[in-house]
Amino acid sequence: MRSPVAASAAVSGPVSLDSREISLPDAAATVALGQRLGAVLSGGDVICLKGGLGAGKTTLARGAISAWTGADEEAPSPTYTLVQTYDGPRGELWHVDLYRLKTPDEAWELGLEEAFAEAACLIEWPERLDGHLPPNRLDIALEPRDGGRTARLIGHGAWRTRLDAI
Ligand SMILES: Nc1ncnc2c1ncn2[C@@H]1O[C@H](COP(=O)(O)OP(=O)(O)OP(=O)(O)O)[C@@H](O)[C@H]1O
Numbered sequence: 001m002r003s004p005v006a007a008s009a010a011v012s013g014p015v016s017l018d019s020r021e022i023s024l025p026d027a028a029a030t031v032a033l034g035q036r037l038g039a040v041l042s043g044g045d046v047i048c049l050k051g052g053l054g055a056g057k058t059t060l061a062r063g064a065i066s067a068w069t070g071a072d073e074e075a076p077s078p079t080y081t082l083v084q085t086y087d088g089p090r091g092e093l094w095h096v097d098l099y100r101l102k103t104p105d106e107a108w109e110l111g112l113e114e115a116f117a118e119a120a121c122l123i124e125w126p127e128r129l130d131g132h133l134p135p136n137r138l139d140i141a142l143e144p145r146d147g148g149r150t151a152r153l154i155g156h157g158a159w160r161t162r163l164d165a166i
Pocket residue numbers: 024025026027028029030051052053054055056057058059060124147148149
């Protein structure tokens with residue numbers, strides 16, 4: 001019988017890193033992660049921001065929006081409007097908060113499917129779409145840890161090879 005060491009040696013070789021954990025000790029670190037993300041986005045990129053109430057999703061989105069637009073005024077939370085859109089040199093960015101969505105159909109009425117194809121999209125509460133999400137996407141799950149947060153980045157489809165760039 002193979003030892004566990006031999007078994008793991010048998011599968012070693014180039015590893016595609018499709019998930020990463022990043023420690024965010026304070027809100028400034030969350031903004032900085034958002035800025036690094038915003039710098040590598042382009043139209044058609046879909047980012048799902050996961051985590052409970054107050055996890056830091058909007059904070060991260062604000063960092064990404066400032067990198068996208070180049071402006072540093074604080075972006076309003078789309079909690080009530082569901083969507084805020086921004087223009088930047090690389091086109092349109094949608095910041096979406098689906099917390100108050102009642103059915104996925106409401107999101108399609110807003111034009112979300114077209115935005116998935118054309119705009120850079122940051123989606124808070126993506127769970128509200130009941131899994132109707134594009135196969136190429138980045139999930140970022142934020143969780144409280146030691147007074148700060150951790151971010152787990154999980155790349156799906158084409159995003160599997162893009163995590164190193166953030
Ligand atoms: N890494 C961090 N460490 C400590 N506090 C943080 C961190 N990141 C964000 N925060 C703080 O957490 C609070 C909630 O953040 P935010 O509004 O971004 O959460 P949210 O996930 O968007 O919440 P909601 O689900 O209500 O939309 C803010 O006060 C923010 O400054």
